Amino acid sequence: MEDHEKIDKARERIIETIAQNIHLYGLVPSAGRQFGTMFFQNEPLTLDDMTEKLGMSKTSMSTSVRALSELKLVERAWKKGVRKDLYKVTDDWHQSFIDLFSIKWQRSVTLHTAAIKKSLAELEELLQNPVLSEELREEVQIDIDKLKYMKDYYNWLERLIDAFEDQRIFDLVPKFENSNENTKN
Amino acid sequence: MEDHEKIDKARERIIETIAQNIHLYGLVPSAGRQFGTMFFQNEPLTLDDMTEKLGMSKTSMSTSVRALSELKLVERAWKKGVRKDLYKVTDDWHQSFIDLFSIKWQRSVTLHTAAIKKSLAELEELLQNPVLSEELREEVQIDIDKLKYMKDYYNWLERLIDAFEDQRIFDLVPKFENSNENTKN
DNA sequence: TTGTTTGTACAGTAAAAACTGTACAATAAA
DNA sequence: TTTATTGTACAGTTTTTACTGTACAAACAA
Numbered sequence: 001m002e003d004h005e006k007i008d009k010a011r012e013r014i015i016e017t018i019a020q021n022i023h024l025y026g027l028v029p030s031a032g033r034q035f036g037t038m039f040f041q042n043e044p045l046t047l048d049d050m051t052e053k054l055g056m057s058k059t060s061m062s063t064s065v066r067a068l069s070e071l072k073l074v075e076r077a078w079k080k081g082v083r084k085d086l087y088k089v090t091d092d093w094h095q096s097f098i099d100l101f102s103i104k105w106q107r108s109v110t111l112h113t114a115a116i117k118k119s120l121a122e123l124e125e126l127l128q129n130p131v132l133s134e135e136l137r138e139e140v141q142i143d144i145d146k147l148k149y150m151k152d153y154y155n156w157l158e159r160l161i162d163a164f165e166d167q168r169i170f171d172l173v174p175k176f177e178n179s180n181e182n183t184k185n
Numbered sequence: 186m187e188d189h190e191k192i193d194k195a196r197e198r199i200i201e202t203i204a205q206n207i208h209l210y211g212l213v214p215s216a217g218r219q220f221g222t223m224f225f226q227n228e229p230l231t232l233d234d235m236t237e238k239l240g241m242s243k244t245s246m247s248t249s250v251r252a253l254s255e256l257k258l259v260e261r262a263w264k265k266g267v268r269k270d271l272y273k274v275t276d277d278w279h280q281s282f283i284d285l286f287s288i289k290w291q292r293s294v295t296l297h298t299a300a301i302k303k304s305l306a307e308l309e310e311l312l313q314n315p316v317l318s319e320e321l322r323e324e325v326q327i328d329i330d331k332l333k334y335m336k337d338y339y340n341w342l343e344r345l346i347d348a349f350e351d352q353r354i355f356d357l358v359p360k361f362e363n364s365n366e367n368t369k370n
Numbered sequence: 371t372t373g374t375t376t377g378t379a380c381a382g383t384a385a386a387a388a389c390t391g392t393a394c395a396a397t398a399a400a
Numbered sequence: 401t402t403t404a405t406t407g408t409a410c411a412g413t414t415t416t417t418a419c420t421g422t423a424c425a426a427a428c429a430a
Contacts, residue, residue, distance in 0.1 A: 018297075177340065
């Protein structure tokens with residue numbers, strides 16, 4: 001095998017692994033391949049570069065690079081004299097993980113918290129009704145307890161997101177093993 | 186509005202919110218609706234119960250309840266005299282979150298770690314070749330550095346998963362706010 | 371101004387995933 | 401044993417999602 005083929009093979013293995021795991025980011029394999037391809041490129045790429053390297057339409061490249069950007073997996077880059085948009089892989093992967101975690105779960109927490117609050121208020125209100133049958137009153141109380149449990153859980157999730165966002169997670173799990181320098185970078 | 190309709194409305198809001206967020210678990214809305222429906226039921230449900238309540242085929246109920254089980258969101262339940270399989274929502278949601286986190290990411294870490302190890306070995310081997318051109322040697326070295334970066338990152342992710350699995354995450358983010366009793370439950 | 375280039379909206383098509391109904395194996399009941 | 405019930409494999413259908421090609425608006429160049 002020719003030497004550069006060996007390099008390519010080593011890269012391909014990594015790229016395929018990324019492609020097969022990118023669903024964890026809510027993306028499809030081709031977006032993972034795109035990310036992986038950019039990762040092994042030492043220069044930022046244009047949409048046309050990606051079209052060529054991946055053999056896919058420019059429209060696809062445009063939409064998936066946007067998806068990758070929204071998850072902060074890639075970012076815009078600049079190079080003087082180049083008019084086209086340039087993109088490169090974000091270089092702090094720990095931060096990318098945190099961003100992903102935050103983006104994905106924060107929305108869920110917000111939506112759930114709002115829904116819980118509203119339903120809880122309606123049920124509490126229902127409980128005020130003096131002519132409510134004992135049977136229904138009991139059913140309502142059970143639901144209220146369930147919603148309160150959910151509320152506590154989502155409150156925990158919110159605080160968990162905070163612990164990632166403000167980097168406290170690195171106090172618990174330092175970036176490098178057996179390292180006290182977890183404030184670095 | 187009739188009283189029980191009010192209860193149903195409060196429940197529906199929560200169920201729909203779950204359905205719209207369950208994609209975070211890699212599941213489709215209907216599985217979320219199934220989960221939500223089970224959550225507000227005070228008795229474990231059979232597949233036939235679910236078929237009736239959700240108006241979907243039994244086959245669908247079977248496959249999605251399995252998906253829910255694999256993520257430990259629901260579990261089998263037993264009730265004497267009932268021959269059919271019974272399922273109920275897992276009651277420790279913090280633990281469910283940890284299980285999800287663990288199941289989803291551990292696989293990714295394992296696959297990536299193996300791929301990185303293999304590619305790294307191939308590239309190191311390539312570097313041994315004494316007649317390798319200076320240009321290629323440099324290219325290989327850059328890739329090796331990138332793979333080492335990935336290796337560190339996935340090592341961190343592995344330790345992060347461990348911190349969730351062995352409950353140390355609750356030291357950083359207690360289940361209840363301002364609580365020192367984070368070892369409880 | 372007019373002519374190019376670039377990124378994306380949009381409509382249509384291809385591919386994938388969700389869902390259903392049938393058929394059947396496994397288990398329990400008679 | 402036979403009969404009934406239950407869960408799921410599998411094939412087919414419907415629905416959804418991914419992807420492509422065209423058309424065009426925005427930004428730049430001349």
